[in-house]
Amino acid sequence: xxxxxxxxxxxxxxxxxxxxxxxxxxxxxxxxxxxxxxxxxxxxxxxxxxxxxxxxxxxxxxxxxxxxxxxxxxxxxxxxxxxxxxxxxxxxxxxxxxxxxxxxxxxxxxxxxxxxxxxxxxxxxxxxxxxxxxxxxxxxxxxxxxxxxxxxxxxxxxxxxxxxxxxxxxxxxxxxxxxxxxxxxxxxxxxxxxxxxxxxxxxxxxxxxxxxxxxxxxxxxxxxxxxxxxxxxxxxxxxxxxxxxxxxxxxxxxxxxxxxxxxxxxxxxxxxxxxxxxxxxxxxxxxxxxxxxxxx
Numbered sequence: 001x002x003x004x005x006x007x008x009x010x011x012x013x014x015x016x017x018x019x020x021x022x023x024x025x026x027x028x029x030x031x032x033x034x035x036x037x038x039x040x041x042x043x044x045x046x047x048x049x050x051x052x053x054x055x056x057x058x059x060x061x062x063x064x065x066x067x068x069x070x071x072x073x074x075x076x077x078x079x080x081x082x083x084x085x086x087x088x089x090x091x092x093x094x095x096x097x098x099x100x101x102x103x104x105x106x107x108x109x110x111x112x113x114x115x116x117x118x119x120x121x122x123x124x125x126x127x128x129x130x131x132x133x134x135x136x137x138x139x140x141x142x143x144x145x146x147x148x149x150x151x152x153x154x155x156x157x158x159x160x161x162x163x164x165x166x167x168x169x170x171x172x173x174x175x176x177x178x179x180x181x182x183x184x185x186x187x188x189x190x191x192x193x194x195x196x197x198x199x200x201x202x203x204x205x206x207x208x209x210x211x212x213x214x215x216x217x218x219x220x221x222x223x224x225x226x227x228x229x230x231x232x233x234x235x236x237x238x239x240x241x242x243x244x245x246x247x248x249x250x251x252x253x254x255x256x257x258x259x260x261x262x263x264x265x266x267x268x269x270x271x272x273x274x275x276x277x278x279x280x281x282x283x284x285x286x287x288x289x290x291x292x293x294x295x296x
Contacts, residue, residue: 002283046074046265053261074265078252086248093227093244093273095158095231096237101219107166108173108218109211113203115174117189118179127178133171139166142235149236152224160236165229169222181207216284220277227274245270259286 045068046062051057059067080084113128114120145167149160184207192202230246239241249270252263 008274034152036149042264043268045261046268047071048261049073065072074261075269078262078266078269082291086245086269088241089245089248092237092242093246093270096233097223097226098242099162099168101222103162103221104166104169104173105215105219108170108177109203109208109215111170111174112181113199113207114179115178117202127174130171131175134175138168138231139195142231146235146285152153156239156242158237158242161232161242164232164236165222165226168232173218173222176218177211177214180211184210213284216281220281220284223277224274229268 031281041061044064048061048064049069049071052059052069064070080087111130115123144162145164146155146160149155149163154160154163188206189202192206197206227244227247229244230250233247234250237247245266249263249266252266253260
């Protein structure tokens with residue numbers, strides 16, 4: 001080992017020792033608490049009465065610890081409260097998100113298999129070109145895509161949102177699934193071919209069961225992205241019967257400034273579904289993402 005490499009190793013070891021010290025842990029805990037405080041305040045606000053939030057008797061959310069007073073009225077209003085209800089928008093979010101997760105995964109699996117196991121001319125160049133599409137800003141594609149959707153007569157449906165999320169998610173999906181497929185030992189594929197399996201049988205019976213962690217990790221990623229998206233939704237689904245939860249929450253924030261406990265409750269209703277999905281599939285998330293993202 002050279003002198004320079006030795007010094008670098010010593011500095012890395014020293015930094016690791018300092019970062020794992022009790023003082024560093026204490027600073028990390030303090031930063032985590034400070035980072036979480038706004039979310040905690042918003043969560044408590046979502047359970048407070050309007051009179052406690054605005055008006056002459058208003059108090060700060062922290063007074064809840066000395067004068068506990070909780071109410072479910074805000075959640076009742078955002079779920080069933082007429083003009084403030086999020087019910088139909090909640091359903092729209094599911095209608096938008098589920099196909100916008102399934103379609104890119106299905107297409108990316110087929111493309112990843114072709115790039116990984118079917119030799120054809122220009123394969124490497126095409127794969128690099130698709131990978132490079134990840135750096136294209138979404139904003140520059142909005143007007144061309146919208147013009148095309150109008151020309152096709154799709155503007156007043158969910159198709160523009162589904163197609164846009166599929167287009168934006170495909171490069172990352174193909175990259176992750178391709179790298180995961182390449183890590184599968186070639187001997188397994190060759191053994192299946194010796195037994196007479198074709199591409200369809202190899203894909204569905206051999207590879208697909210092994211790809212569950214990668215599919216789940218990208219599925220979580222795509223689900224969180226689509227569920228929390230606002231830009232694509234307000235551009236391609238502007239009408240009330242197509243808009244998802246995020247669009248309605250943005251509208252509530254703008255029109256209910258004096259009743260901001262309603263957007264607070266709506267925000268936690270909105271985050272409940274992705275939180276459940278993430279917790280249910282989290283064991284696949286890191287394993288699948290690392291397998292597809294680091295190697296290649």
